Amino acid sequence: MSVEVSPVTLQEEEKERSRKARAAMDAAAAGPVIHYFASALFWLILGSVLAMLASIKLHSPALLDQADWLTFGRVRPAHLTTVAYGWSTMACIGVGLWLMSRLCRASMRHTGWLHLSALLLNLGNLAGVIGILGGRSTSIEWLEYPIEAGCLIAAGFLPVMWAFVDMARRRQPGHIYVSQWYLMAAVFWFPLLYITVQALMIWSPVAAPAQPPMNWWYAHNVLGLWFTPVCLAAAYYLIPKLIGKPIHSYYLSLVGFWSLAFFYAWNGMHHLVGGPYPAWMIGLSIVASFMMVVPVIAVAVNHHFTAFKDIGLVRTSPTFRFVVFATFSYTAVSLQGSSMAFRSLNKVTHFTHYTIGHSHLGMYAFVTMLLFGAIYYILPRVTGREWPSAWLIRVHFWCCGLGVLYYVMALSIGGVFQGMWLLDESVPFHAIVERMLPYLQQRSYAGMAMTVGHLAFITSFIWLLLRSPQPASRPTLLARAI
Amino acid sequence: MVIPITLLLLTVSGLTISAVLAFWWAGSTGQFQEIERGALAVFDADEMPLEEEGHER
Amino acid sequence: MHQFKFIFLGALGTFFSAWLGLVLLPVVHYGAEAKALEPGAPLPERELIRRGEQVYAANGCVYCHTQQVRSPSYGNDHLRFWGERRSVAADYENDTIAFLGTMRTGPDLSNVGQRLSSAAWHYQHLYEPLSTSPGSVMPAHRFLFERKPVENGVVDPEAVALDAEGNRVDAEGYQRVPSAEARALVAYLLSLQRTVTPRPEAEEAPSLR
Numbered sequence A: 001m002s003v004e005v006s007p008v009t010l011q012e013e014e015k016e017r018s019r020k021a022r023a024a025m026d027a028a029a030a031g032p033v034i035h036y037f038a039s040a041l042f043w044l045i046l047g048s049v050l051a052m053l054a055s056i057k058l059h060s061p062a063l064l065d066q067a068d069w070l071t072f073g074r075v076r077p078a079h080l081t082t083v084a085y086g087w088s089t090m091a092c093i094g095v096g097l098w099l100m101s102r103l104c105r106a107s108m109r110h111t112g113w114l115h116l117s118a119l120l121l122n123l124g125n126l127a128g129v130i131g132i133l134g135g136r137s138t139s140i141e142w143l144e145y146p147i148e149a150g151c152l153i154a155a156g157f158l159p160v161m162w163a164f165v166d167m168a169r170r171r172q173p174g175h176i177y178v179s180q181w182y183l184m185a186a187v188f189w190f191p192l193l194y195i196t197v198q199a200l201m202i203w204s205p206v207a208a209p210a211q212p213p214m215n216w217w218y219a220h221n222v223l224g225l226w227f228t229p230v231c232l233a234a235a236y237y238l239i240p241k242l243i244g245k246p247i248h249s250y251y252l253s254l255v256g257f258w259s260l261a262f263f264y265a266w267n268g269m270h271h272l273v274g275g276p277y278p279a280w281m282i283g284l285s286i287v288a289s290f291m292m293v294v295p296v297i298a299v300a301v302n303h304h305f306t307a308f309k310d311i312g313l314v315r316t317s318p319t320f321r322f323v324v325f326a327t328f329s330y331t332a333v334s335l336q337g338s339s340m341a342f343r344s345l346n347k348v349t350h351f352t353h354y355t356i357g358h359s360h361l362g363m364y365a366f367v368t369m370l371l372f373g374a375i376y377y378i379l380p381r382v383t384g385r386e387w388p389s390a391w392l393i394r395v396h397f398w399c400c401g402l403g404v405l406y407y408v409m410a411l412s413i414g415g416v417f418q419g420m421w422l423l424d425e426s427v428p429f430h431a432i433v434e435r436m437l438p439y440l441q442q443r444s445y446a447g448m449a450m451t452v453g454h455l456a457f458i459t460s461f462i463w464l465l466l467r468s469p470q471p472a473s474r475p476t477l478l479a480r481a482i
Numbered sequence B: 001m002v003i004p005i006t007l008l009l010l011t012v013s014g015l016t017i018s019a020v021l022a023f024w025w026a027g028s029t030g031q032f033q034e035i036e037r038g039a040l041a042v043f044d045a046d047e048m049p050l051e052e053e054g055h056e057r
Numbered sequence C: 001m002h003q004f005k006f007i008f009l010g011a012l013g014t015f016f017s018a019w020l021g022l023v024l025l026p027v028v029h030y031g032a033e034a035k036a037l038e039p040g041a042p043l044p045e046r047e048l049i050r051r052g053e054q055v056y057a058a059n060g061c062v063y064c065h066t067q068q069v070r071s072p073s074y075g076n077d078h079l080r081f082w083g084e085r086r087s088v089a090a091d092y093e094n095d096t097i098a099f100l101g102t103m104r105t106g107p108d109l110s111n112v113g114q115r116l117s118s119a120a121w122h123y124q125h126l127y128e129p130l131s132t133s134p135g136s137v138m139p140a141h142r143f144l145f146e147r148k149p150v151e152n153g154v155v156d157p158e159a160v161a162l163d164a165e166g167n168r169v170d171a172e173g174y175q176r177v178p179s180a181e182a183r184a185l186v187a188y189l190l191s192l193q194r195t196v197t198p199r200p201e202a203e204e205a206p207s208l209r
Helices: A007-059 A072-104 A111-136 A147-169 A178-203 A208-243 A250-264 A279-291 A293-315 A318-340 A343-349 A353-383 A390-423 A429-466 B002-028 B035-042 C002-031 C043-058 C119-127 C180-191
Strands: C145-149 C174-178
Touching: A007 A072, A007 A111, A007 A353, A007 A429, A072 A111, A072 A147, A072 A178, A072 A208, A072 A353, A111 A147, A147 A178, A178 A208, A178 A250, A208 A250, A208 A293, A208 A318, A208 A353, A208 B035, A250 A279, A250 A293, A250 B035, A250 C002, A279 A293, A279 A318, A293 A318, A318 A343, A318 A353, A318 A390, A343 A353, A343 A390, A353 A390, A353 A429, A390 A429, B002 C002, C043 C180, C119 C145, C119 C174, C119 C180, C174 C180
Parallel strands: none
Antiparallel strands: C145 C174
């Protein structure tokens, strides 16, 4: 018998080591990641119910109008905050933790703290929703949660920051991948933003005239410096992994990261264009909005050029399908956002549903669809179980994808009309309210489709968790394009 | 108007300084050397022969 | 690890520079100008207005109503009689929260106290918006009213009309009177006369008009 080891065997051993290392990292990450995803899904479903209520109330105000806790002005902020801090934030943390572990090639440690963190975030969201529906909303957009909810969420974020730093300390030498740049920056940006603004607007509020700039600086930056970086990090990871080819240009991806970091923090005041503030303040933010085109083009070129190396994969890969949808939405929503700072367009769309359409193109068609894609990729890896039904995945994709496109279309068209009618003083105000009803009804139909998609997803999710692990099983692929 | 303008200048210089610092660091630690190899940092050892493998799903 | 320190530094530097410009600056600029609450109004009324502000916040009026008048160069707010001049930051110096708003599902409320100065109208509108504003999609705020029996045949002067005929007592002999919350909210709404005081900073360069 020969003791000589052939190069092929060595290569095989190395591959086996890599596979085992990945499996070990995924096993260590499983607990907190599943905890975060399950919590996020709970808030997604609650957020969808609240969204449907708010949407229907806007064209049929008589629905459930007896109880104070179900009035539109409470249900609407409850929807926004549960989907922002419950669904998106918790899903982003789950995705971010797993990505960080995989990219640093470091196993998650002391996961008890991360379970505590998920618990605190859940309690914070619960306290927040109860507070808002109970009549203690602050009515500061994106910061409606009362004081105790904000404290719980801020506290819940500390173990997450610690876990990111801990994994970064143990990272393997060499190039920092672009996703790590985004993740590391985002995990510090969000708590800083959140705690600063909580302190200045909730814990010890500054004078009222100084509040709106802070409000919109926060509300815009939480999108650009928290949800966006985490989701871009996930896209930069998933696209190359799925197609097996590196990103189109690593250089461009770094240009994208740094220009986002520098320009984004200046955004936000464009929400106050035409408002009661000095021109230089608004002007600065309009300039920053235009500057955002730079990182967007850098990211768009990278994502789309890379994805198009093997675009046919959308036919079979659930993750790829969601991620490609989301990256196209990112390009669209970012360019739309820059254009909305233009004075001529802003004049029409500023106080209309066009803005709501824009925010759903960002928070749903980009952030939420990307998080769906990431969960489709991550969950089988951390649980060792495959998705039970390709049919449910297809229902999920088409309901949510077509739903959100229809949603954005209805509100964008309706919003432009609303803005033009508002600018035409010959149209009486009550006529505008009446003419907007059909668009708002279409929005409710779109929302229903999205909710059906969410129900399909949570069914898949629970079904997967209830299955027994299937070692070395084949991934669940979509057999046909539709 | 002196205070706002001073703070504005401070802000802009703060931006520039942090940018310069970060780029200086990235350059000095080799993050920009063989920059396109950074794109491979996402792959593990067993995924490197990109054309044949890597289709995880 | 030391590599990541610089990422933190970069992130922190970016953050704090923006914080200085967009957060601290307005605080220094406008915070210093904060004045005493409604110098003219007597103390109990001021407290009522502040409570009304809380009711306005609790029930999310801001999601459909703005409180900012844009300049004639930026729309036709003045032609809808929402205010004679544009709003400026100092218009909010007596508030606890500046409800600027971002959506005009309903009309702007910057000067609603001047435009609609009757408390009775506001009570009626809050109880059943369609009774005063046909076509409105505003939710009825019946939960801000108390169901009280009519005593000795005297109907409360503030009781709202319950139907199109203007009946203020229902079949069971009950009336609906504004709760303390409704009173506070209406006091706040009536106090909204933001652009009545002239402000030099609201004047614009002739080229912008």
